[in-house]
Amino acid sequence: MSYIKDSIEHLIGNKIPRPSKQQQSAEVQAIYAGKKGKLSKADVEAVRHAHKSTFLSKWQKRRWATLIFVNMLFVASFYFDVQLVEGALTGARVMGFHFADLNAALQVALAYKHIVLNLVIGIVTVFLMWLLLGGRTFCSWVCPYHLLSEWAEYLHLWLVKKRVIKNHTFNRKVRIVFYVVFALLALITGYTVFETISPTGILSRALIYGPGLALVWVGLLLLFEIFYSRRAWCRYVCPIGVTYGVVGLLSPVRVKYNAEACHHEGDCRKVCLVPHVLELTIRSGARDVNQDVSSDCTRCGMCVDVCPTDSLTYEVKGLSKMLK
Numbered sequence: 001m002s003y004i005k006d007s008i009e010h011l012i013g014n015k016i017p018r019p020s021k022q023q024q025s026a027e028v029q030a031i032y033a034g035k036k037g038k039l040s041k042a043d044v045e046a047v048r049h050a051h052k053s054t055f056l057s058k059w060q061k062r063r064w065a066t067l068i069f070v071n072m073l074f075v076a077s078f079y080f081d082v083q084l085v086e087g088a089l090t091g092a093r094v095m096g097f098h099f100a101d102l103n104a105a106l107q108v109a110l111a112y113k114h115i116v117l118n119l120v121i122g123i124v125t126v127f128l129m130w131l132l133l134g135g136r137t138f139c140s141w142v143c144p145y146h147l148l149s150e151w152a153e154y155l156h157l158w159l160v161k162k163r164v165i166k167n168h169t170f171n172r173k174v175r176i177v178f179y180v181v182f183a184l185l186a187l188i189t190g191y192t193v194f195e196t197i198s199p200t201g202i203l204s205r206a207l208i209y210g211p212g213l214a215l216v217w218v219g220l221l222l223l224f225e226i227f228y229s230r231r232a233w234c235r236y237v238c239p240i241g242v243t244y245g246v247v248g249l250l251s252p253v254r255v256k257y258n259a260e261a262c263h264h265e266g267d268c269r270k271v272c273l274v275p276h277v278l279e280l281t282i283r284s285g286a287r288d289v290n291q292d293v294s295s296d297c298t299r300c301g302m303c304v305d306v307c308p309t310d311s312l313t314y315e316v317k318g319l320s321k322m323l324k
């Protein structure tokens, strides 16, 4: 239950307070007490040093390859007219089966105020698929904007490090406000307003059918993220992330945190698109020795790769073997 509660709090932009002693298990309290005064800076640095991090880490390599492969499937299928995958990420037919991006489907239903059978088939298929695959896995493993903004993020972080710019953050609750605004706009105008400005759809269509003027908008978003606010679109605006975060509430694919070996140095939070989900890694932040990271997590694996103590791992609920 606490996974679902934490996930809902994170999805609506709430901060989860540090658990009180009464909310923590005796086991995790003993672990925190045992670490008191034992983790010196030198210990942390030694473990960090032993954990060689590379530019393209293990899960990042797999993720980028998958993302490029999925998007190229659409491109190749259109280009060679093989009809394996027809359409774009927002709505497609895969080997004859209808697929509809859940957020795009919601926008269509609100705008046109009726749902045709093919849309229902597409919604159910995609819902079940992302339920099995992890919900926001869509963001980091499929969304083409994620890849571009990940590259832009490297530039942003470099500029921050060089003190050329400062990062600016916003209240995360604004994402829910945008979610409601886009839904209302579709309902009132009868037009899928969000779809025209969504970089996910714009990029997917541009890759398949060729570039258009809308790419200027994507360029402006990236410039905003590079010079003003790190990963701003995904963190504060995009309703697709919220929709798939809701799907992830029931998904068995999660990232699991183990408090025992953790050095609490915070490397994981530095690389995470949604660092609030990793606040449980701050000392005394976990309620239990093992705790699942909330469903706002995109299952990107950056924290799994960077963690020097292997305290963060992928898991498939119900299967004892964890993915490393």
Ligand code: SF4
Binding pocket: 138, 139, 140, 143, 144, 145, 146, 199, 200, 233, 234, 235, 238, 239, 240, 241
């Ligand atoms: S939040 Fe939106 S733009 Fe960002 S990765 Fe997810 S779907 Fe793509």
Ligand code: SF4
Binding pocket: 255, 268, 271, 272, 273, 274, 275, 277, 278, 293, 296, 297, 298, 299, 300, 301, 302, 303, 304
């Ligand atoms: S918690 Fe880990 S897997 Fe989830 S989004 Fe953050 S870095 Fe990626």
